[in-house]
Amino acid sequence: MHFDSRTQQALREAGLDTDAIASASDRVAELVDEDAERLRAFFDGDGPYYSDMELAHSTASVQEHPTAAVDLFTHGSDLRGYLSLDGWGVPIEGGRVLRSESDEPVLVELSLGETVHDRVRFARDREVL
Numbered sequence: 001m002h003f004d005s006r007t008q009q010a011l012r013e014a015g016l017d018t019d020a021i022a023s024a025s026d027r028v029a030e031l032v033d034e035d036a037e038r039l040r041a042f043f044d045g046d047g048p049y050y051s052d053m054e055l056a057h058s059t060a061s062v063q064e065h066p067t068a069a070v071d072l073f074t075h076g077s078d079l080r081g082y083l084s085l086d087g088w089g090v091p092i093e094g095g096r097v098l099r100s101e102s103d104e105p106v107l108v109e110l111s112l113g114e115t116v117h118d119r120v121r122f123a124r125d126r127e128v129l
Helices: 005-013 018-042
Strands: 049-051 063-065 068-075 078-085 088-101 104-112 118-123
Touching: 005 018, 018 068, 018 078, 018 088, 018 104, 068 088
Parallel strands: none
Antiparallel strands: 049 063, 049 118, 068 078, 078 088, 088 104, 104 118
16 A cells, blocks of 8 residues: 555545545555556657756756656655666656646656656747746
8 A cells, every 4th residue: 555644544534444445545556657658658758858957057047958768767756766867867756747738748847856856847849848
């Protein structure tokens, strides 16, 4: 079960039995797996990629990254991994698809860890940001 004890208690108080809570927990894990696949697909292929990441050496509001790649894994409700950008990288602590067109992600958001500590949006088209 991927819900913490307080969440489980709240779900029981809302009328869900143990089987329903377990089913909801399984569904959360499925949705996280689906998001991971969609994020992998977004970063699969050649650049450039664009982001709203704040960089110390840039005053631009939109950054261009010639290359980007993700290595993601999931466990229950956790989505984690590593993002490689232009020869450097950062841990991923979460992510989601913000917008899709024709079922293809066009705007995604990653929660990035050490060195960045921020949620950063990425697009394949500068205008989408």
